[in-house]
Amino acid sequence: MVRVCQSTIIDAPIEEVWAILRDFNGHDRWHPAISFSEIEGGEPVDAVGSVRHFRLADGGELREQLLALSDKDRRLSYCLLEAPLPLMGYVASVRLKPVTDGNATFWEWRSEFNPPAHRRDELVKLVTEGIYQAGFAAVRDLLRRGSVGSPVDARSPRAVAAPVPSASLPRAVSTLAPGQGATTRAIVIERYGGPEELLLKEIGLPPPAPTEVRIRHTVIGVNFIDVYCRTGFFDLLQPPGVPGMEAAGVIEAVGSAVSGFAVGDRVAYACPPVGAYCERRNMTPELLIHLSDDISDEIAAAGLLKGISASFLLHDVHVVKRGAIVLIHAAAGGIGQLLVQWARHLGATVIATVSSDDKARIVERLGAHHVIVYSRENFAEAVMRLTNGAGADIAYDAVGNDTFGGSIAALAVRGHLVSFGQASGPVGNWDIGRFATKSLTLSRPNYAHYTDTPEKLAPHVARFFQALRQGVVRVEAPTRYDLVNAAVAHRDLESRRTTGALVLLPQP
Amino acid sequence: MTKVYVSSVIPAPAAEVWKVVRNFNGLPGWAPFVAESRIEQNAQADQIGCIRSFTLRDGGRIRERLLALSDYDLSCSYAILESPMAVENYVATLSLTPITDGNLTLAEWQAEFDCAPDREAALMHQIGTGVFQTALTALKHRFGR
Numbered sequence: 001m002v003r004v005c006q007s008t009i010i011d012a013p014i015e016e017v018w019a020i021l022r023d024f025n026g027h028d029r030w031h032p033a034i035s036f037s038e039i040e041g042g043e044p045v046d047a048v049g050s051v052r053h054f055r056l057a058d059g060g061e062l063r064e065q066l067l068a069l070s071d072k073d074r075r076l077s078y079c080l081l082e083a084p085l086p087l088m089g090y091v092a093s094v095r096l097k098p099v100t101d102g103n104a105t106f107w108e109w110r111s112e113f114n115p116p117a118h119r120r121d122e123l124v125k126l127v128t129e130g131i132y133q134a135g136f137a138a139v140r141d142l143l144r145r146g147s148v149g150s151p152v153d154a155r156s157p158r159a160v161a162a163p164v165p166s167a168s169l170p171r172a173v174s175t176l177a178p179g180q181g182a183t184t185r186a187i188v189i190e191r192y193g194g195p196e197e198l199l200l201k202e203i204g205l206p207p208p209a210p211t212e213v214r215i216r217h218t219v220i221g222v223n224f225i226d227v228y229c230r231t232g233f234f235d236l237l238q239p240p241g242v243p244g245m246e247a248a249g250v251i252e253a254v255g256s257a258v259s260g261f262a263v264g265d266r267v268a269y270a271c272p273p274v275g276a277y278c279e280r281r282n283m284t285p286e287l288l289i290h291l292s293d294d295i296s297d298e299i300a301a302a303g304l305l306k307g308i309s310a311s312f313l314l315h316d317v318h319v320v321k322r323g324a325i326v327l328i329h330a331a332a333g334g335i336g337q338l339l340v341q342w343a344r345h346l347g348a349t350v351i352a353t354v355s356s357d358d359k360a361r362i363v364e365r366l367g368a369h370h371v372i373v374y375s376r377e378n379f380a381e382a383v384m385r386l387t388n389g390a391g392a393d394i395a396y397d398a399v400g401n402d403t404f405g406g407s408i409a410a411l412a413v414r415g416h417l418v419s420f421g422q423a424s425g426p427v428g429n430w431d432i433g434r435f436a437t438k439s440l441t442l443s444r445p446n447y448a449h450y451t452d453t454p455e456k457l458a459p460h461v462a463r464f465f466q467a468l469r470q471g472v473v474r475v476e477a478p479t480r481y482d483l484v485n486a487a488v489a490h491r492d493l494e495s496r497r498t499t500g501a502l503v504l505l506p507q508p
Numbered sequence: 509m510t511k512v513y514v515s516s517v518i519p520a521p522a523a524e525v526w527k528v529v530r531n532f533n534g535l536p537g538w539a540p541f542v543a544e545s546r547i548e549q550n551a552q553a554d555q556i557g558c559i560r561s562f563t564l565r566d567g568g569r570i571r572e573r574l575l576a577l578s579d580y581d582l583s584c585s586y587a588i589l590e591s592p593m594a595v596e597n598y599v600a601t602l603s604l605t606p607i608t609d610g611n612l613t614l615a616e617w618q619a620e621f622d623c624a625p626d627r628e629a630a631l632m633h634q635i636g637t638g639v640f641q642t643a644l645t646a647l648k649h650r651f652g653r
Contacts, residue, residue: 005606005608006608006609007605007606007607007608007609007614008607008608008609008610009517009607009609009610009612009614097515097605097614097616098513098515099515099516099517099614100513100514100515100516100641101514101515101516101517101641101644101645102516102517104517106515106517106605106607106614108605133609136609
């Protein structure tokens with residue numbers, strides 16, 4: 001039996017907080033993990049014994065039963081009846097107490113359950129952070145928005161930063177018009193959803209417009225951003241459309257107004273508009289990059305987006321100098337591996353975090369000075385210990401929700417938190433006043449703003465290719481999937497089973 | 509039966525706050541209105557049933573009996589035996605609850621007592637604000653805020 005207990009102070013009168021929490025059918029209005037809620041059998045929400053049915057943001061379903069509800073003590077208890085996770089015997093209770101000194105509310109959320117031993121830590125963390133702490137933040141947010149009691153149907157989509165303002169993007173639909181002539185095989189998303197929505201189709205391929213070139217892809221990069229396109233978390237792709245923003249290949253045809261590119265040129269790109277998951281496509285060539293003979297198609301498709309990102313993160317968002325202490329999360333991931341190698345080359349002391357011992361070994365081999373397995377150890381405390389209490393000068397954090405607070409705690413005075421992704425969920429709202437305790441700087445860089453013109457892009461491409469040639473960074477051989485198996489690639493990427501890059505091969 | 513309830517957030521971990529408030533003979537160390545305190549009959553301050561006898565800065569004298577002390581629940585209950593306040597059947601509980609978010613402490617102090625109806629409002633104010641909140645505010649300052 002494990003017990004989890006989390007508590008917080010909500011800066012609102014207890015009546016307001018209780019009005020939210022008392023609603024046994026209201027989690028879908030505020031909790032980020034819950035996308036849909038209903039009471040089975042049309043029972044009243046405050047009938048003890050009623051059962052709520054949740055659909056989770058990740059598609060899972062669960063059922064919970066109300067065991068006790070007290071308006072007198074402002075307390076309720078419930079248990080899990082069915083869940084996609086082995087939270088055996090899960091019984092939880094929520095209680096509120098007034099803080100009379102300041103008219104705030106104490107909120108405690110606790111539970112007991114029996115997890116399987118080998119998943120104990122993972123499930124405790126999930127309940128602690130993913131359910132309870134995330135719930136605290138969400139209710140705070142709901143109260144701040146002042147929308148208590150009103151339907152929150154217009155709940156904003158998860159705030160995943162799009163790499164470019166979506167309004168400026170041409171819709172991929174145009175390439176889907178059933179062409180009279182040539183066609184190409186492509187992965188088409190007809191509606192937002194899971195990996196099963198990635199279907200191989202034959203679509204029309206018109207001749208390139210005067211300002212376009214046609215590329216025959218040889219290798220296509222798979223990135224987490226493609227998952228966000230598929231699920232609709234942001235709207236770079238409007239169904240029906242072809243996902244993908246990174247590939248290498250050969251130019252097959254050139255529009256009449258294009259200069260600087262010729263049939264047979266080897267090229268690669270890592271930019272919108274989406275449409276890379278196909279054999280052939282037309283696109284304007286401003287952000288196409290010529291590949292020299294010593295850069296293979298596979299390395300370009302596997303490494304370009306990540307390499308460009310690592311370049312501007314280390315040389316532009318923050319100029320990493322010799323002697324700097326750099327904290328890198330998800331260090332075994334695609335960008336993480338590049339950041340570790342490159343930061344070390346720049347003379348920084350590299351502290352890396354990973355989720356498992358296997359990944360720790362990979363990152364050690366890449367040259368990290370210290371590797372923290374964050375599932376086993378509080379990484380913020382470890383950083384402080386490793387730096388004799390000084391903290392890190394820079395934290396590169398693409399994990400988001402799970403690490404953001406710890407990153408702040410791990411930074412030195414006048415440290416710089418570079419938040420460039422949120423694989424574990426949005427970071428939520430933070431009071432920037434807290435940054436004053438260490439005079440911290442926060443950056444939230446957007447890929448497009450560093451790469452959306454040839455002038456911005458060229459130095460990063462040149463720097464990345466030079467780093468590859470000199471052996472400063474190595475891009476490990478990617479895991480290959482046939483284009484038709486794009487759904488398998490997405491499943492593997494989302495399960496975080498993978499290390500290094502994933503690519504699709506259009507010609508089996 | 510009249511009830512008084514006061515609560516505050518103390519900016520320190522519950523274990524640290526408990527070290528201070530657990531001492532039934534320790535009021536002069538943190539409650540600004542208490543001048544001195546002793547435990548009667550040479551008993552230990554954590555012996556259930558012991559009696560503290562303390563003097564207020566305004567000269568008043570109060571005797572209270574320790575009814576319950578829990579290092580597990582971080583709570584302490586006591587009854588008034590003698591005081592200048594016109595209360596009867598007075599039982600109070602001071603309890604601490606950890607706030608995991610920020611590692612702070614919720615301190616709650618509540619009392620139940622009987623009194624003359626025309627004195628109720630004044631006593632509630634005197635006990636709630638003059639005693640409990642004043643002491644909790646002092647505790648907050650002691651831990652840095």
